[in-house]
Amino acid sequence: MPASPSPDRAAGRLTLENLALDHRDANGKPFRLFDMPPLTVEPGSRFGISGPSGCGKSSLLHLIAGLLRPSQGRILWNDRAVSELSESGRDRWRRETIGFVFQDFHLIPELDIAANVALPARFSGWRLSAVEKERAAALARRMGLPDPRRRAALLSRGEQQRVAIARALFTRPRLILADEPTASLDTGHAAEVADLLLETVTESGATLICATHDPALLARFGQRLDLTPTAQRRAA
Template sequence: MPALPSPEQPSGRLTLEGLALDHRDADGKPFRLFELPLLTIEPGSCIGISGPSGCGKSSLLHLIAGLLRPSQGRVLWSDRAVSDLSESDRDRWRRETIGFVFQDFHLIPELDIAANIALPARFSAWNLRADEKDRAAALARRMGLPDPRRRAALLSRGEQQRVAIARALFTRPALILADEPTASLGTGHAAEVADLLLETAMESGATLICATHDPALLARFGQRLDLSHAPQRRAA
């Protein structure tokens, strides 16, 4: 399928500086989930994050997105310390910069495909512009969803995954974060989703960071971060 037209999108270098996250176990005892002394991700990079369940893959994506605050260290986008921003400023930065493919999709069942894809635009305006409606329809077609008026409640899991990816791409983000985008999909559907995610990121020049257990998807990334090797210890 032809690529979607995409205006030039400002990009940034992502730096994780002395990043650490503390949690508590089932008994309430604190422990350090992971530590990353320094990681610099250049604009347009595609990185796969691996590691066993519970090692902090999803938490790392949430830290990068500003949905969590680090226990220590900073998340920087270019020279801006995102982790130091107020909650409202982090929300604004996230809307302007990030497309997030959540593991559980977070679609609104009552809305149709096009409305779910265009949901980010509704954070700033109630009515969609004509060009926003056109982009939602174009993304739906690109994702192999020919009927944008179907309600999300009627979609298969694979179709919901495609809608979630399209929604993440709607604002032409400079940074795409994908949490287990091929989880629970068959081999064929997983390969198609991987193709769509990597191709659209490459076409727009976005940085793509993907947390996955899927070895076939992980093999598609030239750069990989294995959190099973990140230091874990009891918090002080």
């Protein structure tokens, strides 16, 4: 009988309890970037986050991923308060649960497409198995990248975006966070990349939370949050 998935690997409900995040301005004065009412994202949901530049969309994704700690409130995965874990605990939870499509891609130019896609596996072992190598190549092909041996330094921005999405899917995460996945693309390529992202997420059954300015992409999400920045007031 196959082993049951760990609590981190199982489908999860994401709950944000009264989140707030404080920052400091250029003069060092504290201000509250945003306050949020309670929010629950059910397993398998497609959730879009909109709002003007500087309102905290990327920061909210970083909070959910455990890269930042909230100034107020909690983040729960099922009944586990991940925002209260130690740094090493959040690192482990992130590796086992999340795929992140970063706005700036964060590819390694010297590595080829397949090696960049398989980067998450390097956190648990130095050598890739044959199965992992084939999965990386298959994901690259699925993203319209037929030559997985091409170096990342030779790729267009649209191709780099496809590699970034494939990498986020590599570990079969239950929660995918995408930060402006179509921002660097023209309209035609943006629609194509959005199709690929949504199709592959639907097939995997993962939850997708996406921060974007793209109205065409936002229209495809079942739930949406318009993140309005809090007035630049001093934090309590």
